[in-house]
Amino acid sequence: MTFGIGTLLIGLALLVVVVALVMMPLLGPKTPPAQPASRRDALEAERAAIVRSIRDLDFDYRTHKVNEADYQALRLGLVQRGTDILRELDALEEAAPASAQEAAQDRDDDAALDAEIEAAVARLRQSAFSVAAPRAGMVCPACGSPVLPTDRFCAKCGYALRPQT
Numbered sequence: 001m002t003f004g005i006g007t008l009l010i011g012l013a014l015l016v017v018v019v020a021l022v023m024m025p026l027l028g029p030k031t032p033p034a035q036p037a038s039r040r041d042a043l044e045a046e047r048a049a050i051v052r053s054i055r056d057l058d059f060d061y062r063t064h065k066v067n068e069a070d071y072q073a074l075r076l077g078l079v080q081r082g083t084d085i086l087r088e089l090d091a092l093e094e095a096a097p098a099s100a101q102e103a104a105q106d107r108d109d110d111a112a113l114d115a116e117i118e119a120a121v122a123r124l125r126q127s128a129f130s131v132a133a134p135r136a137g138m139v140c141p142a143c144g145s146p147v148l149p150t151d152r153f154c155a156k157c158g159y160a161l162r163p164q165t
């Protein structure tokens with residue numbers, strides 16, 4: 001019985017360490033420690049982290065460190081999260097537009113990142129039909145809703161999950 005509790009505590013301690021390690025790169029030196037980061041800043045940081053993760057994952061896949069099934073599943077999750085963040089950023093932008101100065105500063109980075117995520121989504125959509133979509137436990141590449149391997153269209157957004165034959 002004590003073995004179970006000890007294992008649980010070790011697991012929790014490891015989780016804390018992992019979360020701390022994951023969060024550290026997001027808290028760059030540019031972030032003032034006294035000010036809590038705004039939601040927008042947090043999203044921007046997460047988007048950058050996701051772009052890096054996708055890049056790393058692609059590299060691991062090319063170097064055969066990750067198998068096809070894991071690669072497709074992980075990539076789909078990352079791209080879906082990336083599109084969620086873009087959507088939330090767009091919503092924030094509509095609700096409270098950034099100052100013109102701030103927007104001008106960010107524009108170059110934003111354009112590059114947006115293009116990269118969009119390219120990643122496009123690549124995924126191309127490969128999803130042949131590899132990822134027909135498998136169980138997959139989600140719609142357009143909206144992220146769970147879809148069945150037999151579905152031809154996403155029940156939520158109507159996205160064509162399989163090419164018409």
Ligand SMILES: [Zn+2]
Nearest residue numbers: 140143154157
């Ligand atoms: Zn959908």
